Amino acid sequence: MALPRIRVHGPELITRAERVGLARTLGQTEQSLDLSEPAHVSGWKAIGTDGTLQGLIVDDALRPAMVGQGAWAASTSEVFAALYTSAASAWTARGIWTHQITVRDGDPIETAVASLGFGHQQAYGAIRTQAAGHKDAGGARLLARHELRRVLPLVPLISTHQAKSPVFAPRSDRFLRELDASFLDWAATDEVVVFGHVEGDEGDLVGFLAIDTAESVPEIVLAAVAPIARGRGIGGALMQAANAWAAARGIPKLRVDWRTTNPDAQRFWMRAGVVVSARRWSRTIDPEPM
Template sequence: MESADLAACGALLAERHRRHRMAEPLLSARFCAVDAALRELTATFETTGASGAVALRDAVPVGFVLGAPKSSPVWGPNVWVEAAGQAVTDAEVIRDLYAAAATRWVAEGRTAHYVLVPAHDADLVRAWFRLGFGQQQAHAVMPAVRTRTAEVAGLTVRLAVRADIPALAELDLELPRQHGSSPTFSPGVLSTVEENLAEWEEGIADAGLATFVAESEGRVVGSAIGCALEKSGTHLGLARPDNAGFLGFAAVFPHARGRGAGRALGEAVIDWAVDSGFDSVVTDWRVTNLLASRTWPALGFTESFLRLHRTVAT
């Protein structure tokens, strides 16, 4: 892929996003405009290490794929095809594009491949599956509408206070611990309670975060955090709805799971988003996290993008 290809590929991206919004109207309308889509594509193209491929039919571009590496060691020697990194007129074309682009990626030693695919496009998702990819993560959105679920007996959800910091520091470890167990097997980098305590000493006063705790029999059993989506480093560009709140974290101690605490915490963040004037709420989850992948859709979240993953054995 070369700079001369960007204008035509930007038009393909804008058309892809237009079709995506027909299925998910909460996504931003801005990127249906070619100039806005082109800016996102250009920014990706100018990322250090970016490379990809363009498919032509009768000298006219009919698709592209564009990826770039991330420096975090969590992801391995990687390439990411983000939300602005692909568009095709025919889903099957993506398989030829990947074959061309991945030749270079693997030659460079980048064997962990991640791709963000519009969730509504079943043909495109299937084409990636037929390239050996599987779903790792779900990105999802819902309208900011107040919840009306009955209260859970014996459970109180409230805003966190400074006295909750020890419990919050412990709860910060629960999500990576859960991800490290079956069937997710992906703990990431684990922090320590001491590191979490130090962060919460400052973070508890952050007006940009809405931190909730669930309390049962006088003890904190879970927590959740809401904030503006702009604070997220994951939901960017075409994957970022306008004026959206973000359910960025939720965890419940193992002994308290299965009683509705996670759902109650999610509802608290959604209601906070409504009160804060957001139009929608965004979240994401590992699809192998059995609790999250059942709780968040039950609250009304629908998948907007799927993160797919493949590791190439060399």
């Protein structure tokens, strides 16, 4: 591998202006560099011999739960490898053996990331609501606030499913575990809309989908169908109801993210028309010396 004509600096402060500037230079969406983060982000910078910023890895040490997770951007695979060499050295010296990096979909350096031992685990994408058309959403409909209690038995389905093989994501999605306990408080807020699918004489709720509208692009945060009712189009009907609801309000896109190690979710979101924008890649190093 040719040595990059860059020098790696850090860890040091990376300003928001540097992150925005690099994202623009590389034609990346600003989200891929985690620009929602505050100005006080530290990390490693690759500076070219001409003094230009060629790449960076953000060290998320400010958020203890996400230490070792770096948003990054680099002009070439070599720049990425040089940056990661510095970041990995510092992370392992701090006892951090799991490294996570968010990479824009289709970025030419994905291959370099994979060859450094990373595999992707989480995908981020969006669905265009205009494409939904006006199909019938079957038994799926928006739930009123007084009906939200009926969703409670379905909420733990997600964390239970995530904990199983082959997903194996029991601890990292802390949000989901906390949500099992606090779903009602969360779902009853003005920002959240919940769709449900009612079935049978008893009117059992067999599936739900919840959207958080707080951000400019609303996010599908939760979706689950009772195991016995899966594969019958209920998830699809919930998605249609959500699409129609969003389109009627002039919301052009809905965001969603999921574990790529969750085959049900992977197939379901692809079928729903999600366009992937980025993936979170992860590498866990065995700390035992060879």
